[in-house]
Amino acid sequence: MTDAAPDIPRRSRAFRIGPRVTWGAGALIVFAIVWELAFAAGLLNPRFVAPPSAAASAGWELISSGEFWGHAWTSLIELFWGSIVGIAVGVSLGFAMAQWRTVDSALSPTVWAIYSVPRTAFVPMLLVWFGIGLASKSAFVFLGMVFPMIANTYLGVRETDPYAIRSARSFAASRLETMREVIFPSAFPYLIDGLRLGAGRGIVGVIIAELYVSTNGVGYLLRLAGLGFQTAQLIFLTLFVAACGIFVSQFLIWLDHRIAGWRQADTATQ
Amino acid sequence: MTADVATPARSLRRIRTPALRKVALGLGFPIFVLILWEILSTNGIIDPVLFPAPSVIFGTLQDRLESGELTRDLWATLSAVFVGYAMSALIGLPIGVAMGLWRRVDFTLEPFVMGLYSAPIIALYPLLIIVSGIGFTTIVILVVMFAIFPIIINTALGVRLVDRFLVRSAVSFGATRGEVLRHVILPASLPSIVSGMELAVGRAITGAVVAELFIGNAGLGYSIGYYSGFLRLADAFLFIFILGVLGVLLRELVVAVERRVRYGTG
Numbered sequence: 001m002t003d004a005a006p007d008i009p010r011r012s013r014a015f016r017i018g019p020r021v022t023w024g025a026g027a028l029i030v031f032a033i034v035w036e037l038a039f040a041a042g043l044l045n046p047r048f049v050a051p052p053s054a055a056a057s058a059g060w061e062l063i064s065s066g067e068f069w070g071h072a073w074t075s076l077i078e079l080f081w082g083s084i085v086g087i088a089v090g091v092s093l094g095f096a097m098a099q100w101r102t103v104d105s106a107l108s109p110t111v112w113a114i115y116s117v118p119r120t121a122f123v124p125m126l127l128v129w130f131g132i133g134l135a136s137k138s139a140f141v142f143l144g145m146v147f148p149m150i151a152n153t154y155l156g157v158r159e160t161d162p163y164a165i166r167s168a169r170s171f172a173a174s175r176l177e178t179m180r181e182v183i184f185p186s187a188f189p190y191l192i193d194g195l196r197l198g199a200g201r202g203i204v205g206v207i208i209a210e211l212y213v214s215t216n217g218v219g220y221l222l223r224l225a226g227l228g229f230q231t232a233q234l235i236f237l238t239l240f241v242a243a244c245g246i247f248v249s250q251f252l253i254w255l256d257h258r259i260a261g262w263r264q265a266d267t268a269t270q
Numbered sequence: 271m272t273a274d275v276a277t278p279a280r281s282l283r284r285i286r287t288p289a290l291r292k293v294a295l296g297l298g299f300p301i302f303v304l305i306l307w308e309i310l311s312t313n314g315i316i317d318p319v320l321f322p323a324p325s326v327i328f329g330t331l332q333d334r335l336e337s338g339e340l341t342r343d344l345w346a347t348l349s350a351v352f353v354g355y356a357m358s359a360l361i362g363l364p365i366g367v368a369m370g371l372w373r374r375v376d377f378t379l380e381p382f383v384m385g386l387y388s389a390p391i392i393a394l395y396p397l398l399i400i401v402s403g404i405g406f407t408t409i410v411i412l413v414v415m416f417a418i419f420p421i422i423i424n425t426a427l428g429v430r431l432v433d434r435f436l437v438r439s440a441v442s443f444g445a446t447r448g449e450v451l452r453h454v455i456l457p458a459s460l461p462s463i464v465s466g467m468e469l470a471v472g473r474a475i476t477g478a479v480v481a482e483l484f485i486g487n488a489g490l491g492y493s494i495g496y497y498s499g500f501l502r503l504a505d506a507f508l509f510i511f512i513l514g515v516l517g518v519l520l521r522e523l524v525v526a527v528e529r530r531v532r533y534g535t536g
Contacts (some may be wrong), residue, residue, distance in 0.1 A: 023377030031382075048397050101288070105295035110303070116521075117514035118476040120483060121491065124498030125506055129320055200388065207390040208480060219393070226396035234397070238389050245388030 050232035059236035068221070075206050075217040078134055082141020083202055087195065089142075090149025097150070098157035115147045119205070123212050132213050140209045144201030152194030156187025192256040196249050203245045322504035330505050339493060343509070344516075346489040347478050350406060351520070354413025355474045359467065361414070362421030366466075367451075369422065370429025370459070387419040395484050409481040409489070416477025417470040424466025428459030464528045471521050479513065490516075 032052045038044050039051035050058070062068045093111070097104040123140060130136035160183050168178045210219020218237060225233040304324050310316045311323035318326070334340045369376040369383075392412065402408045432455050440454045456463075482491030490513050497505035 019373070020377045020380070023374060024381045027378040028381050048401060102291075102295060105292040106299040109296040110300045113300070113514060113518075116472075116517045117510055118472070118479045118517065120476055120480045121494050121510045121513050123483065124495045125503060125510070128498055128501060128503060204388070204390050208392060211390070211393060212483065219390075222390070222393040226393060229396065231397065234394065238391075238393050239385070241393075242385045242389035246384055249388070 046231075047229065048231065050235055054232040055235040055239070058230070058232035059240070062221075062233060062236065071217050071221050074134075075137075075210065075219065078137035078206050078209075078217065079141055079202050081134070082138035082206075083145050083199065085138070086142040086145025086198060086202075087149055090146040090194070090198075091153045091191065093146075094150040094153025095157055098154045111147070111150060119143045119201075120208060123209055126209070127213055132215065137206055137209045137214070137217070140205050141202040144205045145195075145198035148194040148197035148201070149191070152190040152197075153187060156190030157183055159190070160186040188259065189256050192252055192259075196252040199248045199252065200245055203241065203248065207241055319501060320503065322507065326504045327507045327511070330508050334505065334508060340512070342488050343490045343493050344512070346406075346486070347475075347482065347491065347513075347516075350409045350413055350478045350481070350489070351474045353406075354410045354477065355417055355470060357410065358414050358417040358421055358470055358474065362418040362466075362470075363425055363463070366422040366425025366463075367429055367455075369426035370432075371455075376426060376430075383419060383422055386415065387423075391415045392480050392484060395481075399485060404485050404487065408485055409478060412481035413474050413477040416480070417474035420469035420473055421463075421466045424469070425459070425463045428462025428466075429455055431462070432458040460532060464532075467528070468521060468524055471524050472517060475513070475517050475520065 035044075035049075036051045036053060039046070039049070044051075093107065097107055097111075119140070122143060126136040126139045130139050164182050164186070165178055168182045173181065206217065207219040207222065210217040211223050214220045214223075218241060222234065222237045222241075224230075225237060307316075307321065308323045308325060311318045311321050311326075331340075365379070369379055395408075395412075398408045398411060402411065436454050436458060437450055440450050445453065478489065479491035479494075482489035483495045486492035490509050494506050494509045494513075497503070497509070
C-alpha cells in the first residue's frame with residue numbers, strides 16, 4: 001500500500017452516502033434534539049439562545065417575507081463583483097509572476113507583505129475610500145479573493161510538467177496555444193482550489209464588512225438581529241451563511257473532481 | 271584553455287547576477303511605489319486625506335509612542351492572541367488527534383467543525399458581550415473560534431494519513447497504544463500539525479483584529495477602526511503596518527519553535 005492509496009477513497013467518499021453522511025447527519029439531529037430539550041427544560045436562558053424550532057420558524061418567516069431576498073441579493077452582488085475582479089487580477093498577476101522572473105522578483109515581496117496583514121484591518125479604511133455601499137464591500141471581497149488566486153495560479157503554472165510544455169512547443173504550438181492547451185488545463189485544479197479559498201473568505205468577508213457598517217445585505221440583517229436580541233433570527237442567519245459557505249466549497253470540490261479528477265491538486269491550502 | 275577559464279567566471283555571473291537582480295527588483299519596486307506615493311500625496315495629486323504620504327504615516331509613530339497607545343494596543347492584541355492561540359492548541363490538538371484516529375469521531379464532529387469554520391461567528395458578538403463582557407474574555411473566545419479550526423483540521427489530516435505499516439510494525443514489536451501514539455503517530459503527523467499551527471497564527475491575529483474592531487476598547491484593531499472613523503488615515507495606516515510586521519514576526523517565531531521541536535526530539 002502506497003501513500004496515495006488511502007487518498008483516493010477519501011476523496012470520493014464525500015460524494016456517496018456512506019457512514020460519513022449517516023454519522024454526520026445523526027450527530028446534527030441528536031445535537032438539535034438535545035438543544036431543544038435543554039431549552040424546554042429551562043436549562044438555557046432564552047435571552048441568549050433560541051431553540052432550533054424557534055430558529056427554524058424565524059427563518060421561515062424571514063424567507064417568506066420578500067425583504068430577506070433583497071438583502072441576500074445585495075450581498076450576492078457585492079460578492080460577485082469582488083470575486084470577478086479578484087479572479088481576473090489574481091490569475092493575471094499569478095500567471096505573469098510564474099512566467100516572467102522579472103515580474104516575480106519585483107512583485108512577490110510586496111504581494112506577500114500585503115498578504116501577511118490581516119485583511120479585516122482594511123475594512124474601516126475601505127469604508128473611507130469607497131463609501132458604505134457596494135464598492136467597499138466588493139473591495140473587501142476582492143482582497144480575500146486576489147491573494148489565494150495569485151498564489152494558486154502561480155503554483156499551478158509552475159507545477160506544469162516542463163516536458164509537456166516543451167513537447168507542445170516542439171510540435172509547433174504557439175505560445176498562446178501552449179498556454180491554452182497545456183498550462184491552463186494543468187493549472188486548473190489549483191485555480192479551483194484558490195477559488196474555493198477565496199469564495200469562503202469572500203462569503204464571511206461580505207458579512208463582516210456589512211456587520212461593520214452597512215444599510216443593506218445579510219450582514220445588515222445580522223446586525224439588526226444581534227443588536228435587537230432577536231436570537232432566533234440571529235441563529236438562523238448565522239447558519240444560513242455557514243450553509244452557503246459549505247455549499248459553495250463542496251460545489252467547487254465536486255467541480256474540480258468532475259472536470260479534473262485525473263489530477264490531484266496538491267495546493268497550498270490556507 | 272579559454273573555455274576553462276571562462277566557465278567558472280560565467281557560471282559565477284550566472285549565479286550572482288539573478289540573485290542580485292532579484293533583491294534589487296524586490297526592494298526596488300516597493301521603494302519606487304512609496305516614492306511615487308510620497309510625491310503624488312505631498313503635491314496633492316492624490317488626496318492626502320485618503321492617501322497620506324508615507325513620511326506622514328511614519329511621522330505619526332512618535333506621537334503614538336509618546337501617547338502610550340502603541341504599547342497599550344500591542345499589549346492588548348498580543349496577550350489576546352497568545353492566550354487564544356494557546357487555548358486553540360490545547361483544545362484543538364486532542365480533538366484533531368481523536369478525529370484522525372477514529373473514523374466515527376471524525377464523522378460525528380465533521381459537520382460541527384465545518385459549520386463553525388464557515389459561520390460568521392463574529393455576528394454573535396452582541397450575545398457574547400452579554401455573556402462575557404466587552405473585555406479580554408470575549409476577544410479571547412473569538413480568537414479561539416478563528417484559530418482552532420486549522421489546527422483541528424490539519425492535525426486530523428496528518429494523523430489520518432500516517433503510514434499504517436509504521437503503526438502495525440510498532441504494535442507487532444510490542445508497543446502499547448500510548449507508545450504508538452507518542453512515538454509513531456505524533457512524530458509522523460508532525461509536519462501536517464505544524465502547518466496547521468502556522469496557519470492558526472494568522473487566523474489568531476485576524477480573530478483578534480476582528481474582535482477588536484467590533485467590541486474592543488484597546489488593541490491594534492480597535493485603533494485602526496478608531497482612527498479611520500476620524501479620517502486620520504495616517505495613524506490607521508501606521509497601525510496596519512505594525513500589524514503586518516507583527517504577523518510576520520509571530521509566524522517566524524512558530525516556525526523557529528517548530529524547527530527546534532522537530533530536530534530537538536529527532
